[in-house]
Each structure stands twice: as structure tokens, then as C-alpha cells.
Amino acid sequence: MPLKTLPDIVPAPAKMLLDFIRSIEAPRGYGTIYGNNQDKLPVPLTSMTLDQVIAAGSGWSKKFGSSAAGGLQFMRLTLQQIKKETGISGDLVFSAGLQDRLGYYLLLGRGYADFIEGKLGVVAFGKALAQEWASFPVLADTRGQKRPVKRGDTYYAGDGINKVLLKPEKVEAKLQDVLELAGAVKARQQKTKATSAALVAAVNDNPPPIAPAPAKPKPIRKSGRFWTWAGTGGISLTTIVEKLGFFQLDYRVQIALLVVVVGFAVYAIATMTPIRNALGLKSK
Known part of the structure; x- marks a missing residue:
């Protein structure tokens, strides 16, 4: 199976959603580790390499209770899986930019592209987000990891660890904002493409006149x-x-x-x- 690719660019609608997730998962920013214990690190998290973060994760789990790190609270196993799937270098710095790219990769894996295209509904995509980020609620009654859960519960209800940190209405409102922004971006791109095509057609239909050759003086x-x-x-x-x-x-x-x-x-x-x-x- 060919390796997947880590995106180089995060589209504006996806960045809006990632910023929202980060504001819930890690309000203190990209340098956060589980339990807000980042001040106990010898160097800032955003100065460490991906391999260093992965290597330190097991120790954080024992010391702080979880390996979750960064603005999106990446689990150690999640980072290992992304590295394996994409083949990215472990020497990359765990910067804000890299974290956004990693987060967008996770969104794509949870159906973000289909959601933007209208092929995946808000409820289904909301459940996918809740499966990736435990602090997010499911948007309708469903089967969770441990047991049936109701709208507003964490997908991992019953594990004794995770809990919801926001109301489902807030998630739905943000997802609607993301859809509207995606629609606006798409409309602008289509307008730009149409304008470019019209200009090309106009030039092809009305080529610049060829200047007449200068008249030769009579002998x-x-x-x-x-x-x-x-x-x-x-x-x-x-x-x-x-x-x-x-x-x-x-x-x-x-x-x-x-x-x-x-x-x-x-x-x-x-x-x-x-x-x-x-x-x-x-x-x-």
C-alpha cells in the first residue's frame, strides 16, 4: 500500500475548525501537554522534534496520566501512526505549523472532505470528531466505545477518564460556520477561474491586430x-x-x-x- 501524504497547506475552513478544536482541547496553545504540565518540561514542546515528542510520550503517560501533547492533544500512538502512514521525517520540529498539518491529516481521515462537499452530514461528521477528540460530544444518540451514549455525551463515556467540555449546539454552530466559509472560498475560486477563462477566450477571439509592414519607398x-x-x-x-x-x-x-x-x-x-x-x- 503506497504511503499517504501529509498535507503541505491547511485550507482556511479546516484551519478554522482546528483553531476551534484547539481552543477546547488546549486553551493554552500549541505547547501544551496533558494536565497543563508543560512548565515541567526541560525545553518547550514546540522546540522538540517529532521523534522526541513520541519518545517522551510514554514517560508523560506514567508521570502525568496521558501522552496527549500539543494544541490538538495528539496521543503518542496517533503520532506514531501518522509518521508510519506518511513517511514524514521524525526530525521535523513539533511547531505550530506542523501541528496544524498533522491535525488536518486527522480531519481528512475523519471525513472532512466529504463533509465540505455535502456528502457527509453534520451529525455523522460530529461523531467522527468525537471519536478523534474525546472532549467533543456526539450530536445524536449512538453507540459509543463502551456503551450506548446520548446526544451531548462523549463517545468514550464509561471509560472513567474522558469527559465532554462543550455543548453539542456549540459544535453544530461551528460546523455551520466552517461550511459557510468553505462555500465562500469555493465560490471565490470558481469566480476567479471563470474570469481567467473569460480573459483567455477574449484574447483568443480578438487577437491583437498585426501592424502593417512599413511601405517601401518607390524606386x-x-x-x-x-x-x-x-x-x-x-x-x-x-x-x-x-x-x-x-x-x-x-x-x-x-x-x-x-x-x-x-x-x-x-x-x-x-x-x-x-x-x-x-x-x-x-x-x-
């Missing part, structure tokens, strides 16, 4: 503006030839006019962006 020879300027130069030269009787002018005047027209055309064409890019010139 100089295909540029309309190039031919416009070139044509402008040609028209100006034709106009001069026809209107001014170019060939009838003095050759020096002819040369001057040609320089002006050609210079104007060259300047206009050279200032075009495609021309400058083609020539590797930077725009000012």
Missing part, C-alpha cells in the same frame, strides 16, 4: 515626383528656347541660362526624400 525611376521635377526642368528649357529665341542670344547668355535651369532642376530633384535615401544622405 527613384518610378517616382512620380521625380518625373514631375524632371519634366519641370524640360518645360522650362523648352520655354526659354521657344520664347526667348535661345539660339539667337549671345553664347555667354546661353551658357548662363543653361546653368540656371540645370541648377534649378538638380536642386529640386536632390531635395526629394527617395533621392536622398538612395544617395545615403541624412535628412536635416
Whole structure:
């Protein structure tokens, strides 16, 4: 049979229930040992390792009457069983955090998951808690360990040791609180999951637009503006030839006019962006 696993995280509803159990079993906290004899220990209980607590348990039973230790009053045999089932290291410190994880493991073993899911009723789960923690009452008449017991009795009635420390109504009220918190946590998780799914769907249905590739500049020879300027130069030269009787002018005047027209055309064409890019010139 594969080893079970000790939970790493204790959910909020389970922590609420464990805090309630601890307030009844050990009001003085995680460092308590049976009979509130923790002040007689050489070191605080929460500084000891799990193996040290287990080893000391038999001595506490002889000296104080029970091996119950910690905020949830773990019995020595219970700790040994959890260690065997989960394979956890005995070198772990018996801290508050470890005790909560151990307590949650016990809750799971008593049907906590089914209780939260509505598969196990309050009365049945209440009996399971009473079987684990003797100070808790059964919530309906039932068969106890030694004899039939009535609502409000300890499951271990008749053993001459254990007794109930709270009313069944208080247990029922707390279990209802646990259910409500579990429901709220589940609803929040479902809402978060639904929101995440909606966001993913929205992104899939409306992917971001793909930016168009930048337009490539037209080759100089295909540029309309190039031919416009070139044509402008040609028209100006034709106009001069026809209107001014170019060939009838003095050759020096002819040369001057040609320089002006050609210079104007060259300047206009050279200032075009495609021309400058083609020539590797930077725009000012």
C-alpha cells in the first residue's frame, strides 16, 4: 500500500475548525501537554522534534496520566501512526505549523472532505470528531466505545477518564460556520477561474491586430515626383528656347541660362526624400 501524504497547506475552513478544536482541547496553545504540565518540561514542546515528542510520550503517560501533547492533544500512538502512514521525517520540529498539518491529516481521515462537499452530514461528521477528540460530544444518540451514549455525551463515556467540555449546539454552530466559509472560498475560486477563462477566450477571439509592414519607398525611376521635377526642368528649357529665341542670344547668355535651369532642376530633384535615401544622405 503506497504511503499517504501529509498535507503541505491547511485550507482556511479546516484551519478554522482546528483553531476551534484547539481552543477546547488546549486553551493554552500549541505547547501544551496533558494536565497543563508543560512548565515541567526541560525545553518547550514546540522546540522538540517529532521523534522526541513520541519518545517522551510514554514517560508523560506514567508521570502525568496521558501522552496527549500539543494544541490538538495528539496521543503518542496517533503520532506514531501518522509518521508510519506518511513517511514524514521524525526530525521535523513539533511547531505550530506542523501541528496544524498533522491535525488536518486527522480531519481528512475523519471525513472532512466529504463533509465540505455535502456528502457527509453534520451529525455523522460530529461523531467522527468525537471519536478523534474525546472532549467533543456526539450530536445524536449512538453507540459509543463502551456503551450506548446520548446526544451531548462523549463517545468514550464509561471509560472513567474522558469527559465532554462543550455543548453539542456549540459544535453544530461551528460546523455551520466552517461550511459557510468553505462555500465562500469555493465560490471565490470558481469566480476567479471563470474570469481567467473569460480573459483567455477574449484574447483568443480578438487577437491583437498585426501592424502593417512599413511601405517601401518607390524606386527613384518610378517616382512620380521625380518625373514631375524632371519634366519641370524640360518645360522650362523648352520655354526659354521657344520664347526667348535661345539660339539667337549671345553664347555667354546661353551658357548662363543653361546653368540656371540645370541648377534649378538638380536642386529640386536632390531635395526629394527617395533621392536622398538612395544617395545615403541624412535628412536635416
